[in-house]
Amino acid sequence: MKYDLLIRNGTLIDPARGIHAPLDVAFADGTVAEVGDSLPEAQAREVIDAGGRYVTPGLIDVHVHVFPGVSHFGIEPDPTCLARGATTVVDAGSAGADTFPGFRKYVIEVSQTRILAQLNIASQGMVTRDVGEFALPEYADVDACCRMIEQHRDLILGVKVRLTKDSIVSESAGMIPLHRAREAADAAGLPIMIHPQAAWCESLDDILKVMKQGDILTHCFHGMACGILDEGGKVRPSVHDAIERGVIFDVGHGAGSFAWGVVETAMAEGILPKTISSDLHIYNVDGPVFDLANVLTKFLHLGLSLDEVLSRVTSVPAESVLLQDQIGTLAPGAWGDAVIFELRQETCTLTDSQGQSRTGTQRLEPVTVVKAGRVYRNELAA
Numbered sequence: 001m002k003y004d005l006l007i008r009n010g011t012l013i014d015p016a017r018g019i020h021a022p023l024d025v026a027f028a029d030g031t032v033a034e035v036g037d038s039l040p041e042a043q044a045r046e047v048i049d050a051g052g053r054y055v056t057p058g059l060i061d062v063h064v065h066v067f068p069g070v071s072h073f074g075i076e077p078d079p080t081c082l083a084r085g086a087t088t089v090v091d092a093g094s095a096g097a098d099t100f101p102g103f104r105k106y107v108i109e110v111s112q113t114r115i116l117a118q119l120n121i122a123s124q125g126m127v128t129r130d131v132g133e134f135a136l137p138e139y140a141d142v143d144a145c146c147r148m149i150e151q152h153r154d155l156i157l158g159v160k161v162r163l164t165k166d167s168i169v170s171e172s173a174g175m176i177p178l179h180r181a182r183e184a185a186d187a188a189g190l191p192i193m194i195h196p197q198a199a200w201c202e203s204l205d206d207i208l209k210v211m212k213q214g215d216i217l218t219h220c221f222h223g224m225a226c227g228i229l230d231e232g233g234k235v236r237p238s239v240h241d242a243i244e245r246g247v248i249f250d251v252g253h254g255a256g257s258f259a260w261g262v263v264e265t266a267m268a269e270g271i272l273p274k275t276i277s278s279d280l281h282i283y284n285v286d287g288p289v290f291d292l293a294n295v296l297t298k299f300l301h302l303g304l305s306l307d308e309v310l311s312r313v314t315s316v317p318a319e320s321v322l323l324q325d326q327i328g329t330l331a332p333g334a335w336g337d338a339v340i341f342e343l344r345q346e347t348c349t350l351t352d353s354q355g356q357s358r359t360g361t362q363r364l365e366p367v368t369v370v371k372a373g374r375v376y377r378n379e380l381a382a
Contacts, residue, residue: 002043010050015311016329027336027373058087058337060317063277067094073281077113084291085366087337088114093160096125097144118160121181132168140180163199197224213246220249223259254279336373
């Protein structure tokens with residue numbers, strides 16, 4: 001047989017190549033073998049008819065928490081991410097220098113989901129709710145962070161820092177974690193990812209001052225202090241400046257970081273997220289996030305086109321992690337990850353992190369996931 005799997009009769013959406021057209025996709029030996037019209041069914045071991053559905057590259061979720069059993073946020077990656085279309089995810093700081101080797105051995109290397117990581121500048125990572133990772137400034141260990149990055153450069157994309165005062169950062173630590181994260185990232189030649197809300201500073205302006213091209217401001221639409229809106233409810237000039245110099249604004253929906261009023265105001269002023277991510281973890285997997293597809297549905301409701309939404313979870317994040325030839329596309333030779341979606345025309349309730357709801361009229365639903373050229377069958381859901 002020429003192909004291990006053939007998806008036929010679907011509408012292929014591949015933003016990386018500007019494709020939105022009826023095309024078949026074939027897979028062999030774990031990669032995309034061919035894309036074209038009327039590929040031969042007789043040459044495929046398995047054939048899926050995707051008539052009336054959309055075929056996309058496997059989704060990339062750049063903010064999740066998938067270190068179960070160690071981090072209190074952790075969820076199992078395969079049934080919650082991969083089974084719902086996110087074939088590649090980036091764990092955003094669940095592990096620090098002291099815990100990353102275990103994360104790699106016991107989660108990353110045994111999961112079917114492709115897992116990359118932002119390393120927490122706090123050496124212990126996000127272990128418990130009872131003690132913030134920066135209860136003491138000493139927990140932000142630059143040397144330990146840099147040593148761990150050097151040992152795991154194939155997986156670690158950057159340095160994560162959370163700045164919420166009191167619950168995460170003590171007054172004695174203040175803004176020290178931010179500056180140590182900057183120091184570690186610069187030493188390693190990697191970007192930082194910042195969780196900014198309610199930090200020990202006057203406003204988001206102070207945080208954006210230390211951010212450079214390629215750095216990621218996640219939770220960009222939260223409704224708390226240190227947000228993108230000023231006291232008059234307008235987008236801060238510093239936000240426009242940061243976007244101009246290449247800072248990436250990422251959604252990071254989460255349990256407390258997506259407010260309809262903030263995102264609607266921002267979009268009305270022309271501020272769009274560069275990447276759309278879920279911040280999926282144990283406290284929101286049963287709502288209001290559920291999965292990445294649900295977050296994408298919210299942005300369809302906000303007026304983005306299907307192609308605009310999908311680019312923010314395929315081609316754009318693939319470029320940001322420098323894997324644009326392998327993931328986020330269904331170009332021949334790319335890794336064989338794909339999702340078949342239905343765009344269901346139905347009424348749905350879409351709830352933000354503050355309990356405010358909007359009524360949508362369509363919902364994006366993943367119906368088949370392909371990983372490494374084979375259909376992923378979620379045994380836990382069976």
